[in-house]
Amino acid sequence: xxxxxxxxxxxxxxxxxxxxxxxxxxxxxxxxxxxxxxxxxxxxxxxxxxxxxxxxxxxxxxxxxxxxxxxxxxxxxxxxxxxxxxxxxxxxxxxxxxxxxxxxxxxxxxxxxxxxxxxxxxxxxxxxxxxxxxxxxxxxxxxxxxxxxxxxxxxxxxxxxxxxxxxxxxxxxxxxxxxxxxxxxxxxxxxxxxxxxxxxxxxxxxxxxxxxxxxxxxxxxxxxxxxxxxxxxxxxxxxxxxxxxxxxxxxxxxxxxxxxxxxxxxxxxxxxxxxxxxxxxxxxxxxxxxxxxxxxxxxxxxxxxxxxxxxxxxxxxxxxxxxxxxxxxxxxxxxxxxxxxxxxxxxxxxxxxxxxxxxxxxxxxxxxxxxxxxxxxxxxxxxxxxxxxxxxxxxxxxxxxxxxxxxxxxxxxxxxxxxxxxxxxxxxxxxxxxxxxxxxxxxxxxxxxxxxxxxxxxxxxxxxxxxxxxxxxxxxxxxxxxxxxxxxxxxxxxxxxxxxxxxxxxxxxx
Amino acid sequence: xxxxxxxxxxxxxxxxxxxxxxxxxxxxxxxxxxxxxxxxxxxxxxxxxxxxxxxxxxxxxxxxxxxxxxxxxxxxxxxxxxxxxxxxxxxxxxxxxxxxxxxxxxxxxxxxxxxxxxxxxxxxxxxxxxxxxxxxxxxxxxxxxxxxxxxxxxxxxxxxxxxxxxxxxxxxxxxxxxxxxxxxxxxxxxxxxxxxxxxxxxxxxxxxxxxxxxxxxxxxxxxxxxxxxxxxxxxxxxxxxxxxxxxxxxxxxxxxxxxxxxxxxxxxxxxxxxxxxxxxxxxxxxxxxxxxxxxxxxxxxxxxxxxxxxxxxxxxxxxxxxxxxxxxxxxxxxxxxxxxxxxxxxxxxxxxxxxxx
Numbered sequence: 001x002x003x004x005x006x007x008x009x010x011x012x013x014x015x016x017x018x019x020x021x022x023x024x025x026x027x028x029x030x031x032x033x034x035x036x037x038x039x040x041x042x043x044x045x046x047x048x049x050x051x052x053x054x055x056x057x058x059x060x061x062x063x064x065x066x067x068x069x070x071x072x073x074x075x076x077x078x079x080x081x082x083x084x085x086x087x088x089x090x091x092x093x094x095x096x097x098x099x100x101x102x103x104x105x106x107x108x109x110x111x112x113x114x115x116x117x118x119x120x121x122x123x124x125x126x127x128x129x130x131x132x133x134x135x136x137x138x139x140x141x142x143x144x145x146x147x148x149x150x151x152x153x154x155x156x157x158x159x160x161x162x163x164x165x166x167x168x169x170x171x172x173x174x175x176x177x178x179x180x181x182x183x184x185x186x187x188x189x190x191x192x193x194x195x196x197x198x199x200x201x202x203x204x205x206x207x208x209x210x211x212x213x214x215x216x217x218x219x220x221x222x223x224x225x226x227x228x229x230x231x232x233x234x235x236x237x238x239x240x241x242x243x244x245x246x247x248x249x250x251x252x253x254x255x256x257x258x259x260x261x262x263x264x265x266x267x268x269x270x271x272x273x274x275x276x277x278x279x280x281x282x283x284x285x286x287x288x289x290x291x292x293x294x295x296x297x298x299x300x301x302x303x304x305x306x307x308x309x310x311x312x313x314x315x316x317x318x319x320x321x322x323x324x325x326x327x328x329x330x331x332x333x334x335x336x337x338x339x340x341x342x343x344x345x346x347x348x349x350x351x352x353x354x355x356x357x358x359x360x361x362x363x364x365x366x367x368x369x370x371x372x373x374x375x376x377x378x379x380x381x382x383x384x385x386x387x388x389x390x391x392x393x394x395x396x397x398x399x400x401x402x403x404x405x406x407x408x409x410x411x412x413x414x415x416x417x418x419x420x421x422x423x424x425x426x427x428x429x430x431x432x433x434x435x436x437x438x439x440x441x442x443x444x445x446x447x448x449x450x451x452x453x454x455x456x457x458x459x460x461x462x463x464x465x466x467x468x469x470x471x472x473x474x475x476x477x478x479x480x481x482x483x484x485x486x487x488x489x490x491x492x493x494x495x496x497x498x499x500x501x502x503x504x505x506x507x508x509x510x
Numbered sequence: 511x512x513x514x515x516x517x518x519x520x521x522x523x524x525x526x527x528x529x530x531x532x533x534x535x536x537x538x539x540x541x542x543x544x545x546x547x548x549x550x551x552x553x554x555x556x557x558x559x560x561x562x563x564x565x566x567x568x569x570x571x572x573x574x575x576x577x578x579x580x581x582x583x584x585x586x587x588x589x590x591x592x593x594x595x596x597x598x599x600x601x602x603x604x605x606x607x608x609x610x611x612x613x614x615x616x617x618x619x620x621x622x623x624x625x626x627x628x629x630x631x632x633x634x635x636x637x638x639x640x641x642x643x644x645x646x647x648x649x650x651x652x653x654x655x656x657x658x659x660x661x662x663x664x665x666x667x668x669x670x671x672x673x674x675x676x677x678x679x680x681x682x683x684x685x686x687x688x689x690x691x692x693x694x695x696x697x698x699x700x701x702x703x704x705x706x707x708x709x710x711x712x713x714x715x716x717x718x719x720x721x722x723x724x725x726x727x728x729x730x731x732x733x734x735x736x737x738x739x740x741x742x743x744x745x746x747x748x749x750x751x752x753x754x755x756x757x758x759x760x761x762x763x764x765x766x767x768x769x770x771x772x773x774x775x776x777x778x779x780x781x782x783x784x785x786x787x788x789x790x791x792x793x794x795x796x797x798x799x800x801x802x803x804x805x806x807x808x809x810x811x812x813x814x815x816x817x818x819x820x821x822x823x824x825x826x827x828x829x830x831x832x833x834x835x836x837x838x839x840x841x842x843x844x845x846x847x848x849x850x851x852x853x854x855x856x857x858x859x860x861x862x863x864x865x866x867x
Contacts, residue, residue, distance in 0.1 A: 329749065346743045346746060350742045353742065
């Protein structure tokens with residue numbers, strides 16, 4: 001930040017409080033952004049980062065406190081008002097129409113009438129200026145997540161914002177794509193645009209940001225200059241207690257083969273899905289195999305093929321020696337496998353059903369004890385099993401048997417993991433074990449996964465979190481555009497070799 | 511400037527889930543009173559005549575039970591179907607087809623009079639309704655047609671079929687060309703439960719039993735669990751290993767079977783012969799019954815009685831005050847409208863905040 005800019009603030013929040021049913025998501029938050037700085041907002045999931053920026057962008061109204069914009073008290077009634085002030089925001093989850101072109105999507109977000117051809121030109125010019133390659137006439141459905149993010153960023157930049165808010169922008173990018181985005185942000189800063197950068201990736205924050213505000217439990221813990229801190233000290237401020245990372249003890253002993261995938265090809269019905277091409281993979285007892293990749297490169301398709309939610313060639317997948325390509329998910333469960341999908345509410349669980357009923361969801365076919373005569377559910381047995389899972393995984397909840405949707409992401413994920421783990425499956429397939437889960441719960445879950453492998457189960461973890469994969473996997477492979485790379489021992493991999501593969505380079509280059 | 515805002519509750523409110531139907535009913539009464547007043551009818555007296563008088567006399571209570579029986583039976587089936595996220599709007603047609611198929615026995619084999627006659631008729635009625643309901647379900651699963659439209663369109667097919675049958679093949683040859691079948695024999699007539707008291711037939715009891723069984727299956731068994739999971743989230747249903755399209759067809763056929771059984775019960779118990787029109791829109795009113803009863807089979811029993819009251823009371827005010835015969839439809843529509851509106855309060859709460867600036 002330049003010296004003369006430091007004098008006046010662009011945005012100043014004082015005493016901002018926002019409550020949801022007595023729980024304060026933000027509690028007396030004060031902070032300030034000056035022109036031309038990149039300011040990080042750091043905190044765990046649930047620390048109140050999203051709530052805070054939603055208030056800045058006019059999506060929520062604060063219960064108490066004031067927002068000052070260039071020294072004037074303002075009420076940001078809605079996003080349109082925020083844009084009029086000069087605030088632009090790129091969300092973590094994009095709001096793009098897949099069946100429209102990039103230019104059409106940008107036009108949709110403009111306030112007032114626009115000419116599509118002029119807009120496309122402007123967007124293209126802006127894209128070149130900031131080094132964000134973009135084909136304005138490409139259909140969004142055909143674009144990668146990184147390219148989609150560029151559309152969102154350009155859409156904001158077209159409005160010439162004084163403050164650009166980015167919510168977890170790199171969570172969907174390869175390391176190389178992220179680097180390119182950092183250059184763009186540096187250029188924006190040069191031109192005097194301020195950036196509010198939300199992230200829990202601390203190395204990025206250290207590299208990129210001039211100042212950081214750290215939130216914990218809805219309150220500002222401290223402000224610091226991240227370049228002067230270490231990743232460890234930032235993490236300690238963010239979490240507030242020391243997080244124990246799970247440690248792999250020595251190299252795993254490769255046991256018998258539990259699952260074999262040979263030349264698996266699958267074309268999804270959904271036109272925007274990713275086809276799987278010629279996938280070959282073995283899963284062995286005692287070993288954790290991690291599959292890295294940027295979101296939307298076939299992870300959910302691969303998961304559904306393995307779980308039996310979609311059917312494939314009979315012999316493309318063997319469980320033990322049994323061809324299961326044409327067997328449904330319950331038949332595969334009966335053969336000793338367990339599955340934990342990425343999406344909690346709406347796939348792994350039904351939000352409005354209670355925990356015990358959600359336990360029944362994945363175990364009604366395998367646990368005969370849960371079903372009495374004539375298909376009547378044995379409620380007392382079900383409640384016993386449920387309570388033991390809750391205890392084992394330390395699930396925090398508000399009632400005896402609450403609806404799944406009422407639990408926080410981390411607690412629900414612990415429960416759903418425990419639901420599968422307590423069956424002691426011979427094979428466990430997990431998609432995104434700690435997505436949107438707080439650090440403590442994530443550590444708990446990773447430990448449980450490694451313990452399961454150590455006890456002799458085969459485990460496959462699909463994740464976009466490279467730190468996580470390096471921490472828990474014995475072997476790594478990368479999924480890109482429906483292709484699976486060779487499986488490599490983790491010791492022989494680095495972030496950069498995996499990163500290059502995630503970006504789609506062939507293995508010879510890596 | 512004050513702003514009225516709806517804010518989402520973290521959990522569905524149990525209080526408002528219970529209160530919402532009552533609130534909706536109260537609002538219906540108020541809106542109804544205003545409509546009577548605008549039509550120069552004394553509102554208080556009209557509301558009394560509509561909603562209180564039918565509950566005082568013994569004979570009209572029997573009338574209430576007779577009207578409630580088909581509403582409850584169809585409503586239970588629709589509740590199950592809607593819980594499975596399958597939108598059967600054609601229960602009226604399935605009711606009619608069930609009545610046609612069930613009444614073939616007493617019309618073409620009038621001499622077959624045994625204790626098996628009635629069970630056979632009910633069975634055939636259920637079968638007819640189920641198969642007729644299978645058409646839109648199959649079209650949806652195979653061709654991805656919209657089941658709301660196809661099931662609704664098939665209602666008119668069924669009604670016109672009945673109209674033709676009642677004037678043709680099913681007509682009583684000795685009936686002086688009246689478009690009516692022969693009167694069913696006693697063995698083919700659902701008997702009255704309490705003949706000394708009034709005309710309520712066993713169809714009412716059957717409806718109650720159906721409701722209790724459906725509630726038990728839905729809440730306590732694996733089959734019912736399937737319905738709830740697939741209805742709430744098809745993807746989670748798949749994760750549980752349940753086939754969405756199979757369940758869709760089954761759900762449709764169950765609601766069709768119950769509508770068909772209601773149809774033959776109505777003809778056998780309340781009418782006594784076939785005629786071109788056998789229903790004052792029970793199959794459509796039962797949609798309101800299902801929603802007012804919170805898609806819960808036991809709730810449907812209560813809401814079926816309430817909607818039966820709108821029929822009986824409506825007839826009362828038509829006769830006594832000379833209002834239009836559309837008044838029943840108006841009240842039923844108001845009720846559905848307010849139920850859906852009040853249901854918002856289950857998931858949202860209203861806050862009035864002072865907007866700033």
